[in-house]
Amino acid sequence: MKTIKVLGSGCKKCRTVAEAIETKIAAAGADAQVVKVTDTAEIMGYGVMSTPAVVVDGKLVHSGSVPGAADIEGWLKS
Amino acid sequence: MFQIFTLLADFVTVDVLGLDPAAGFGAALHFFVEDVAKIFVLLSVIVFAIGLLRFSLTPERSRQLIGGRNKVWAYPAAVGLGAVSPFCSCSTVPLFIGFLEARIPLGVTMAFLVASPMINEIAVIILAAVVGWKVAALYVATGLVVGIVAGLVIEKLRLERFVEDYVWKIKMGEAACCAAARGLRRRFDYAWGQVKEIVGRIWIFVLIAIGIGAVLHGFVPAAFFADYANASNPFAVPIAVLAGIPLYGNASGAVPVVEALLAKGVPVGTVLALMMSIAAISLPEMIILRKVLRLPLLAIFTGILFVAFTGVGYLFNFVMA
Numbered sequence: 001m002k003t004i005k006v007l008g009s010g011c012k013k014c015r016t017v018a019e020a021i022e023t024k025i026a027a028a029g030a031d032a033q034v035v036k037v038t039d040t041a042e043i044m045g046y047g048v049m050s051t052p053a054v055v056v057d058g059k060l061v062h063s064g065s066v067p068g069a070a071d072i073e074g075w076l077k078s
Numbered sequence: 079m080f081q082i083f084t085l086l087a088d089f090v091t092v093d094v095l096g097l098d099p100a101a102g103f104g105a106a107l108h109f110f111v112e113d114v115a116k117i118f119v120l121l122s123v124i125v126f127a128i129g130l131l132r133f134s135l136t137p138e139r140s141r142q143l144i145g146g147r148n149k150v151w152a153y154p155a156a157v158g159l160g161a162v163s164p165f166c167s168c169s170t171v172p173l174f175i176g177f178l179e180a181r182i183p184l185g186v187t188m189a190f191l192v193a194s195p196m197i198n199e200i201a202v203i204i205l206a207a208v209v210g211w212k213v214a215a216l217y218v219a220t221g222l223v224v225g226i227v228a229g230l231v232i233e234k235l236r237l238e239r240f241v242e243d244y245v246w247k248i249k250m251g252e253a254a255c256c257a258a259a260r261g262l263r264r265r266f267d268y269a270w271g272q273v274k275e276i277v278g279r280i281w282i283f284v285l286i287a288i289g290i291g292a293v294l295h296g297f298v299p300a301a302f303f304a305d306y307a308n309a310s311n312p313f314a315v316p317i318a319v320l321a322g323i324p325l326y327g328n329a330s331g332a333v334p335v336v337e338a339l340l341a342k343g344v345p346v347g348t349v350l351a352l353m354m355s356i357a358a359i360s361l362p363e364m365i366i367l368r369k370v371l372r373l374p375l376l377a378i379f380t381g382i383l384f385v386a387f388t389g390v391g392y393l394f395n396f397v398m399a
Contacts (some may be wrong), residue, residue: 009171009172044175044176044250049136049176
């Protein structure tokens with residue numbers, strides 16, 4: 001099962017991202033779960049300075065903006 | 079080029095509603111219609127254009143560009159990159175920590191944090207279009223200097239001890255991310271996303287500011303400002319700066335207020351001081367910074383900006399008088 005982490009200190013955009021990913025998971029019936037990471041130290045541990053950022057199975061795939069629908073679908077497939 | 083917005087406002091005020099655009103409610107409405115149309119069109123176009131250009135400029139990139147430089151380069155680089163790089167205030171904390179972690183000095187980091195909200199290319203272009211390029215150029219030049227001065231003062235005072243302890247303990251991972259996300263299609267998506275996000279975030283502030291500008295324009299007589307906010311009243315500038323602190327605005331949102339005040343004959347230094355204060359110091363911003371700065375540093379930081387903005391106000395009132 002895939003673990004998708006959404007990094008961000010709890011601003012509106014970060015919630016938007018988490019919800020968008022959850023919607024896509026439900027729509028695709030993908031075997032994945034979304035975890036929100038709000039701890040600054042953990043966020044910085046991924047080398048991220050601009051949130052929201054997305055980590056898929058421990059690998060940073062996106063940072064600094066709300067990702068597009070195509071990006072999210074790509075992460076669920078790969 | 080901007081006449082179309084004046085014509086639109088003429089049409090609504092005079093032809094449709096039959097009001098007198100020279101005074102009172104007619105004047106306020108004229109100002110409101112013209113500015114709402116002009117500023118929102120400009121805002122959308124500019125945010126889109128800038129989004130296309132700065133697609134690849136991220137805070138991580140700024141950190142690389144500033145880190146490890148000697149001070150002569152680090153300060154100008156910090157305020158310059160601060161001016162052009164976008165970041166939402168919810169990224170202030172990670173950005174601050176990330177800079178210090180890359181051994182960028184506290185002064186340089188603070189210079190970046192001052193310049194970033196204060197000089198924002200979108201606001202500067204709108205200011206140039208609405209008020210004139212001279213005022214816009216003055217605003218940028220003094221903003222860059224204020225950023226550098228604030229950073230240097232913080233460096234000289236050796237205030238590192240007032241940074242929260244946990245900040246120094248955080249170790250950052252290597253960012254190896256997202257370099258593949260290039261291409262024209264992506265660029266357009268990003269730029270369009272920026273328009274939706276930025277306009278969606280600040281429209282209410284812009285609208286309120288235009289409303290304030292319209293009321294000033296239509297109902298407050300020029301004599302009021304001539305009496306209280308003239309260049310010879312030494313309190314006008316500090317009061318303008320103080321008034322700007324609680325106003326949570328966005329530099330773009332301050333433009334209509336600036337426009338109305340200048341038209342009423344308020345001296346340009348006083349108006350620039352107000353705009354800088356609205357953009358750079360605000361209560362929500364201070365609450366966010368409190369997470370990484372202890373109170374003494376936060377107070378010193380605000381104090382430095384207060385003195386700097388007041389100085390800018392006096393200087394321009396003196397020079398341009």
